[in-house]
Amino acid sequence: MKPQRAPEGQLRRIVGFRLDENLDWVAKLECGHQLLVRQNPPFTEQHWVTTAEGRREHLDHELPCLACKP
Numbered sequence: 001m002k003p004q005r006a007p008e009g010q011l012r013r014i015v016g017f018r019l020d021e022n023l024d025w026v027a028k029l030e031c032g033h034q035l036l037v038r039q040n041p042p043f044t045e046q047h048w049v050t051t052a053e054g055r056r057e058h059l060d061h062e063l064p065c066l067a068c069k070p
Contacts, residue, residue: 008064008066009064009065009066009067009068009069010031010064010065010068010069011062011063011064011065012029012030012031012033012062012063012064012065012068013029013030013060013061013062014027014028014029014030014058014059014060014061014062014063015028015029015030015059015060016028016059017037017049017055018034020036024036024038025037025038025049025055027058027063029063029065031065031067031068033065033066033067033068035063035064035065035066037049037063
C-alpha cells in the first residue's frame with residue numbers, strides 16, 4: 001500500500017464551522033473557502049469535530065486549503 005501524501009494547498013486559519021446538507025462538518029477558512037472535516041473512519045479520524053468544545057479548540061488552527069495555490 002502506498003503511503004498517503006499530505007494534502008497540498010496553502011495553509012489557512014479556521015474561522016468557523018457549519019453543517020452541510022449531509023450533516024457533515026465543514027470548516028470555514030480565512031480565505032473564504034471551505035473544507036470538509038467530517039469524522040468518518042476509515043477515511044479520516046478527526047474526533048475533535050464531533051463536539052462543540054473540540055471545534056472551539058480548533059478555531060485558528062490551520063488546514064491546507066485545496067482551492068488556494070501555495
